[in-house]
Amino acid sequence: MLVGIARMASESELLEAKSRVHYFEIAARSILNRTKPGMPFRWTINPYRGCEFGCKYCYARYTHEFMEMDVRDFEDKIYAKPAAAHLLRQELARIDRSEGIAIGTATDPYQPAERWFGRTRTILEVFARQSGWHLGLITKSDLVLRDLDLLREVARRNVFHVVLTITTLNEKLARLLEPRAPRPDLRLKAVTQLSDAGLMVGVNPNPIMPLITDSEAHLGRLAKAARDAGAQYFGGGPLFLMPCAQKVFFPFLDEHFPALAPHYRAQFEKSAYLGKDYKETLRARVQRIRDRYGFRSSPVEYRPELWPTEEQGTLFPLQ
Numbered sequence: 489m490l491v492g493i494a495r496m497a498s499e500s501e502l503l504e505a506k507s508r509v510h511y512f513e514i515a516a517r518s519i520l521n522r523t524k525p526g527m528p529f530r531w532t533i534n535p536y537r538g539c540e541f542g543c544k545y546c547y548a549r550y551t552h553e554f555m556e557m558d559v560r561d562f563e564d565k566i567y568a569k570p571a572a573a574h575l576l577r578q579e580l581a582r583i584d585r586s587e588g589i590a591i592g593t594a595t596d597p598y599q600p601a602e603r604w605f606g607r608t609r610t611i612l613e614v615f616a617r618q619s620g621w622h623l624g625l626i627t628k629s630d631l632v633l634r635d636l637d638l639l640r641e642v643a644r645r646n647v648f649h650v651v652l653t654i655t656t657l658n659e660k661l662a663r664l665l666e667p668r669a670p671r672p673d674l675r676l677k678a679v680t681q682l683s684d685a686g687l688m689v690g691v692n693p694n695p696i697m698p699l700i701t702d703s704e705a706h707l708g709r710l711a712k713a714a715r716d717a718g719a720q721y722f723g724g725g726p727l728f729l730m731p732c733a734q735k736v737f738f739p740f741l742d743e744h745f746p747a748l749a750p751h752y753r754a755q756f757e758k759s760a761y762l763g764k765d766y767k768e769t770l771r772a773r774v775q776r777i778r779d780r781y782g783f784r785s786s787p788v789e790y791r792p793e794l795w796p797t798e799e800q801g802t803l804f805p806l807q
């Protein structure tokens with residue numbers, strides 16, 4: 489018998505199907521989710537469950553396993569959570585404003601479902617009427633530009649940064665790794681437009697994949713393009729492969745990188761994480777690249793124009 493989230497998923501009404509992707513709405517107990525200790529932010533908001541971009545290395549596939557589905561359903565069965573503004577305001581009233589909130593940690597907030605459901609936009613509209621929050625949003629999609637004015641208003645009132653994940657500039661490789669995500673050049677264009685609009689924007693090359701995207705030359709090209717596009721910081725962390733991700737990534741390697749497949753299996757079947765030596769080498773490499781292009785590793789703190797102690801203005805009518 490299905491219980492909890494698995495039962496809620498099985499009872500969700502199918503709203504629309506386009507080719508192989510099916511969209512549903514699903515109930516959720518809360519909009520804010522608390523993270524485990526040690527994360528750089530305290531709360532996350534993921535407006536969707538499942539992500540149509542279908543990255544081969546995606547670690548969030550476990551969320552569909554919780555619903556007693558196959559990990560491959562993660563990219564084909566997309567569930568929109570409720571994003572009722574009044575619920576979010578109620579939850580925000582109960583937490584400390586100094587605790588960071590990250591939007592889009594487990595699924596992309598600007599995946600195609602957002603065009604129809606608009607859940608991410610609803611959430612941002614709440615923050616565009618409040619101030620004093622520390623917020624981050626991470627995406628692979630240039631759809632983020634749809635909300636440029638809204639994002640600027642959020643950043644006028646809150647410490648806010650946007651991160652574009654770009655693992656490679658090689659379009660063919662990106663298509664293999666992230667089959668339904670926007671092309672790397674579109675993501676870079678989004679970086680430029682966000683930066684030109686005065687937003688704090690970073691580029692994240694994660695996950696950096698051994699012998700696929702981890703060479704100094706590859707990462708250097710990416711960092712240079714990020715700097716030229718106006719990014720202010722450059723992330724960088726190695727691949728990890730939980731068992732749910734291995735189920736997709738290993739067959740992917742068998743098909744496209746057969747010479748690498750045995751090495752990856754040997755490494756990750758013992759642990760989801762790469763060894764200390766590799767991590768140390770990569771950390772030093774990424775730092776050299778940051779130094780070369782004048783990057784920080786994390787967003788710059790800034791004082792928004794309308795921080796709570798100052799006079800408030802509003803671009804959007806209050807409800």
Ligand code: SF4
Pocket residue numbers: 539540541542543545546547548593594595596628666669
């Ligand atoms: S964009 Fe992020 S959440 Fe979506 S499939 Fe790729 S890694 Fe997973």
